[in-house]
Amino acid sequence: xxxxxxxxxxxxxxxxxxxxxxxxxxxxxxxxxxxxxxxxxxxxxxxxxxxxxxxxxxxxxxxxxxxxxxxxxxxxxxxxxxxxxxxxxxxxxxxxxxxxxxxxxx
Numbered sequence: 001x002x003x004x005x006x007x008x009x010x011x012x013x014x015x016x017x018x019x020x021x022x023x024x025x026x027x028x029x030x031x032x033x034x035x036x037x038x039x040x041x042x043x044x045x046x047x048x049x050x051x052x053x054x055x056x057x058x059x060x061x062x063x064x065x066x067x068x069x070x071x072x073x074x075x076x077x078x079x080x081x082x083x084x085x086x087x088x089x090x091x092x093x094x095x096x097x098x099x100x101x102x103x104x105x106x
Contacts, residue, residue, distance in 0.1 A: 040092055048082075
């Protein structure tokens with residue numbers, strides 16, 4: 001399925017908006033947010049999606065919900081997913097839900 005750049009950008013922006021809303025529901029400094037940071041950092045460092053990282057969020061429903069918005073982009077466009085991961089990394093780094101030192105890859 002071919003998508004235009006504009007369509008991909010719209011999907012990425014929508015996913016990032018939902019991701020931002022989802023992380024606000026996660027308790028500051030919790031294991032949930034740490035699990036989400038591990039997922040985002042892993043994707044950010046490797047520049048790709050792996051199912052095992054996402055599946056590791058099984059026991060962290062709020063973190064998995066936040067990640068789900070990003071993972072949905074994989075089916076549409078892997079480059080869009082990579083863009084979203086970079087932005088999600090920045091969102092987490094700048095957020096108040098986790099200490100920026102825990103977002104290791106900046």
